[in-house]
Amino acid sequence: MLTTKMLPPQARKAFHLLKQFELPWFVAGGWALDLFLGRITRDHSDFEIALFREDQLELQRILKGWRLELATQEGRRIWMPNEWLDLPFHELHTYDSENNHVEFLLNEKSNSDWVFRRNKAIKREISALSMYTDEGIPFLGPEIVLLYKAKEGRDHDELDMRQARDHLGNSRRQWLCHALRIHLPDHPWISQLQ
Template sequence: MNGFDRPWWVVGGWAIEAATGYRRQHEDTDVSILTCDVPAFVEFMKGRWHVWNNVGGVLHPLGGRWATIDEPRSQLWLRADSASPWIVDMPLTPDADGLWTNKFLPGHVAPVESVTWTAADGIRYLLPEIVLAYKARLRRPKDEPDFEATLPVLDDQRRARLREALAALVPDHHWIGRL
């Protein structure tokens, strides 16, 4: 992503680790961009990686005939060429006129800078309470330690935001009682 001049940020487990210091095994690294920046990203990757749009398991290459993505909440998959394995799975973030939009709570719209934080090394991460709201929908055992590690770093306001999001997305989630 070095040299890509549009906002991008790390999401998922690595964002939790960066915010909390809690270390665990990760299957992959997820990076996101706004859907409005996909054409710039495809151009940025031209000659380096093949960029494909994945919508519910249906893939097509971006560029040429397919210049745009099919669904703002889809993913980009990257590989070196048509015979190579996929190396990056990039969940896209919908936007409203360049503003970050929560893909599961579309009323939550904000500048990227207010839903991310930047570490000392310059890498931007999604706020951990937003990561947890996304993770809560899946109810995976591996997300429980992420919640436990994040709880102490959330102040009352951030806990309230997470509680609101969980109440809207998964109102019966057991994390709500802990917030």
């Protein structure tokens, strides 16, 4: 079983801070898949946490004292205090005093639904969006993580799909297959999920 002690130091530090954050947040990316599978499946280059866009200023308050950078098309720039970020901005790179890096990803929602930023026709009830470890750490469901990873076609994304595919269960598998048909109708993962 994968425990928080096995996660990178920046993850543990972020979890400690996020205990003050009374709004929803979720481990995202490859680490979310590892939490789902209960084991570390590969090396990871980053640690990502998803939250809802509407909660961004509360995140900024919690991360007081951290260096906060916003990813833009031109590169990165400082995320200014109380600066509200609308789309297309969604990726924040944060660094504590020891230069530990955590990436925060702003997600969209509409009422009780999470909305896929890349195709607003794709939604998931927030109540079905995440799962929890035995230690109570929230992480995005694997179908959400794989939907984001489908765009890239990187080797590690293909590996993540192979590792997670047989553990999805019917409901998550069907949801992902349906979402891919809407967003990337010719994607090879569709046939692998059927």
